Amino acid sequence: MxxxxxxxxxxxxxxxxxxxxxxxxxxxxxxxxxxxxxxxxxxxxxxxxxxxxxxxxxxxxxxxxxxxxxxxxxxxxxxxxxxxVARGENTQVNIGFATSTSTCIPVLEKMAMIQSDGIHFNTAEMPMPELVSQLKNKQQDLAIMRVPCYASEPFERKNLLDDPFVAVIPANHVLAECHSLQLHQLKEQTLLLFPRETGPALYDALSALLSDAGIRIQPQFASPQLRTTIAMAQAGFGIAIVPYSLAEHLDNSAVIVSIEDMTLTSQIVVAWQASNLNPQALKVVAKLNAISKAERF
Structure with missing residues (x-):
């Protein structure tokens, strides 16, 4: 051929x-x-x-x-x-963002710190299944994704952000006045979740937690993506259970309420193939790791 x-x-x-x-x-x-x-x-x-x-x-x-x-x-x-390379220039790094991570300000701020240090990114946003496929095929050097994620297990990865789950509640809902909630208070409420195929591992972990609390998931209220559950909550369809970073810039149509006994936390990570030979990509990982460590002190 x-x-x-x-x-x-x-x-x-x-x-x-x-x-x-x-x-x-x-x-x-x-x-x-x-x-x-x-x-x-x-x-x-x-x-x-x-x-x-x-x-x-x-x-x-x-x-x-x-x-x-x-x-x-x-x-x-x-x-x-x-x-x-022949011109002596830094090679660019292809970075794909999972749809649920592309607006996370703390992660974007870390990327901006590296960008200003002479490393240039080719960025793209895509659903998780496509991102995993492109990372496997080395179309992307790095992937910013949300875990738990079964498909990410073969990759090397570093944690960038712990992202706790919160409740996004319509402003006119009776629970909108609460400063915090317990899971049992959600038993009789309409909960908005993403479908399992969007993120199987995350869905399984969240549904298991809700089941243990005696909360039954109603599949007819599933939305296409994590972000869409927030829009549905703002429109009054029910209460969305989502990672905090997706909801931190709400307007006054809904409020964010913490869930005291919510033990599940999503993480946003940078992932890469162990066989990736792009030295700039590995340099990005090292810099992100250094920034994350510095933030913990």
Missing amino acids: EFRHLKYFVTVAQLRHFTKAADQIGIAQPPLSQQIKKLEHELGVDLFKRLSRGVELTRAGEIFLTDAQNILADAQRAEARVRQ
């Missing part, structure tokens, strides 16, 4: 048209079609459905497109890093 064939395939897949793709690549349309046919023959599958006006990806083509784009992106990053 030739590298240029991947570029040709991705261009055709994005434009859904051979002639437009040929114009963008800078070759004639017939040779482009021949190269795609050669790639399909080599793979033993049809990647496109030829239509009267353009093309559509087959199921095999859709799957191959993701892999081809990843390969090209990896190659571009490798090329950029080599050129930076």
Whole structure:
């Protein structure tokens, strides 16, 4: 398989048209079609459905497109890093943020301290499953994620922040006047939780704690993400149980109330592959670790 064939395939897949793709690549349309046919023959599958006006990806083509784009992106990053090293520049560090961590001010402040020290980040925000996948495939050097997380167990990691669970209560709710709560006070309340597939380990730990307190989870009140539970609480759907960092900038539509006997604490960590060879990424980990240690004294 030739590298240029991947570029040709991705261009055709994005434009859904051979002639437009040929114009963008800078070759004639017939040779482009021949190269795609050669790639399909080599793979033993049809990647496109030829239509009267353009093309559509087959199921095999859709799957191959993701892999081809990843390969090209990896190659571009490798090329950029080599050129930076040749120029004597610091290589950049790719850092992915799990959706539930990207607005955590204490963690962002730590990253800013490192950024000002001459290290530059390429950042992205994504759901946890995608972040774990990209970290495994070394598309991200580092991941800022929330644990407990079953999928994070193979990675090296350092704790950045302990993030206790709190109750986010609609401002007009009877419990909004409380300075703190006990779990038993939530037994008859509508609790808003994220679905298990969003964070299986975190969900299992929280649901076990609530079950031990005699609180039954009502799945019809699940929300797509941790953040969404807060918006639902603000709208009056019920009480959200979330890590404090997600709720610390609420408006007056809801209040944050601590739960005295809540023993579960989420942690925000930086995670990386032990086999990561980017020295700048390991330098970031060392600096974050030093900052966290200094904060404890």
